[in-house]
Every structure is written in C-alpha cells, then in structure tokens.
Amino acid sequence: MKLYADPGPRLATQVAGDLAALASVVVTVRVATRLREQVLGFGVAADRVQSSGERVSSGASAAGTALTDLPLVGGALSAPFEVVADAGRDLAAAGSEAGGSLDGLAALLPALLVAVVVGYLVAHWLPARVAWVREVAEVQRLGHTPDADRLLAHRALARRPLHELRRDGADPVADLAAGHWTSLADLERRALGLTSRPDRRRPIG
Known part of the structure; x- marks a missing residue:
C-alpha cells in the first residue's frame, strides 16, 4: 500500500x-490541558469561598447563641449575628454550587475542544488521504494491464485542466482518437504523484 x-x-x-x-492535534491537546487547569483553578477559588462562608456562618451563629443568654437585651443583640450567619450560609452554598459547575466545565470544555478539532480532521483531512491511497492503489493495479494507458488517457481528458492537456500535446482529443495514449496517461499519473511508469510485465493480483 x-x-x-x-x-x-x-x-x-x-x-x-x-x-x-x-x-493541530498536539496543540489542541496542550490547549485543552491548559484550559482544564485554568477552570480547575477557578474551582479552587470557589472552594475557598465555600470555606469562608462556612466559617462566617459558624462564627456568627456561635456569637449569636452566646448573646442570646444575656438577660433583657440578649435577643436584640443576637439578631444581627443571625443575619450574618444566614449570609455566611448563602455564601457557602454559592461557593459549593460554583465549584460543582466548574468541575463539570473542567471536563466538558477540553473534551469539546478536542472533539471539534479531531472531528474536523476525520471529516476532511482523513477522507482525502484515504481516497488518495485507494485511488493510487487502483491505478497501480491498472498499470499492469494492457489497456491501462487507454483508461488513464480517457480519465486525464475528462479531469485535467485544459492548460495541462495542451502542455502535453497540441491536440489531446486527436491523440486519444488516434490511440496515442501514453502522454495523457502519464499526465494523469503525475497528477496523482506517480512519476515512474509501472512494470507492465507484472500480472494483476
């Protein structure tokens, strides 16, 4: 092959x-890895927000509980601390939710980036390469048959630009009609990147 x-x-x-x-694959993987690290870095910040909120809530609740035991004014003095404790709990919940979302993004975004690039290559680059390999294999197989030049000459006349056809012969249509197939067949081989003529003595197989 x-x-x-x-x-x-x-x-x-x-x-x-x-x-x-x-x-492109190597660069994409590196960028995806870096992106994951960046998103996880934001997740660390979210964890710190959650920890800070929990500490504020715990401290304010403890202070409010202590003030509640004071006679007469205990209830009034503890009320602001309960508000602060509620705010701390809200902050901790927000940090926890953000951390969970960022963990998901850290997995999703890099995978999506790699999938887009690899998908493009699979849809465009790979089919063209496979098609060329198969086409050349068939041309090489045809190169061992007596009618190979005739088939490739017809193909060249149908597919090659006019300026290429005129470069190899003054009248490619007349050449084809007269059975002068060699120059046109070689033109088609060169278009495929085959510069050497096949060994016609080898059988098909």
Missing part, C-alpha cells in the same frame, strides 16, 4: 498536510 506520492510537489503537499494535522 502506497501512503505517499513519489518525490515531487504532491509529496511535499502530503507531508505538509500530515504534519499540519499532527501538529
């Missing part, structure tokens, strides 16, 4: 594309 074209512009394009795909 041939994975790359023969030395030439097509090979350079393939290598550059494969390296770009690999680099």
Whole structure:
C-alpha cells in the first residue's frame, strides 16, 4: 500500500498536510490541558469561598447563641449575628454550587475542544488521504494491464485542466482518437504523484 506520492510537489503537499494535522492535534491537546487547569483553578477559588462562608456562618451563629443568654437585651443583640450567619450560609452554598459547575466545565470544555478539532480532521483531512491511497492503489493495479494507458488517457481528458492537456500535446482529443495514449496517461499519473511508469510485465493480483 502506497501512503505517499513519489518525490515531487504532491509529496511535499502530503507531508505538509500530515504534519499540519499532527501538529493541530498536539496543540489542541496542550490547549485543552491548559484550559482544564485554568477552570480547575477557578474551582479552587470557589472552594475557598465555600470555606469562608462556612466559617462566617459558624462564627456568627456561635456569637449569636452566646448573646442570646444575656438577660433583657440578649435577643436584640443576637439578631444581627443571625443575619450574618444566614449570609455566611448563602455564601457557602454559592461557593459549593460554583465549584460543582466548574468541575463539570473542567471536563466538558477540553473534551469539546478536542472533539471539534479531531472531528474536523476525520471529516476532511482523513477522507482525502484515504481516497488518495485507494485511488493510487487502483491505478497501480491498472498499470499492469494492457489497456491501462487507454483508461488513464480517457480519465486525464475528462479531469485535467485544459492548460495541462495542451502542455502535453497540441491536440489531446486527436491523440486519444488516434490511440496515442501514453502522454495523457502519464499526465494523469503525475497528477496523482506517480512519476515512474509501472512494470507492465507484472500480472494483476
């Protein structure tokens, strides 16, 4: 199985594309890891908010309880501390909720980023590479048949731009009609990145 074209512009394009795909995956994983660390850092801050709220609530409740035992004014003096204790409990609850949400985001956002990049590569880069490998394998197989040049010449006439066809022959249609298939077939092979002609003595198999 041939994975790359023969030395030439097509090979350079393939290598550059494969390296770009690999680099994009590596960079994406690194960015996703860094993103996860950043989100978890916010989660640490949320944990601190929760701890602070719990300490405020506990301290204010203890102070309010102590003041309640004072005769006459105990109830009035303890009321503000109960308000502070309630605020501390609300703060602790908010910190706990934020921490849970950030833990989920720390897992979801990096996974989503990697999925988008890998999904793009699977949908665009990979099919093109697989299609080229299969196409070249078929052309190489056809290269061992007597009618290989004729088939590739027809394909070149149908697929190659006009300026490429004119470059290899003054009248490619006339060449095809006259059975002069070699130049057109070689043009199609070069377009695929195959610079060497196949050994026609080998059988199909």
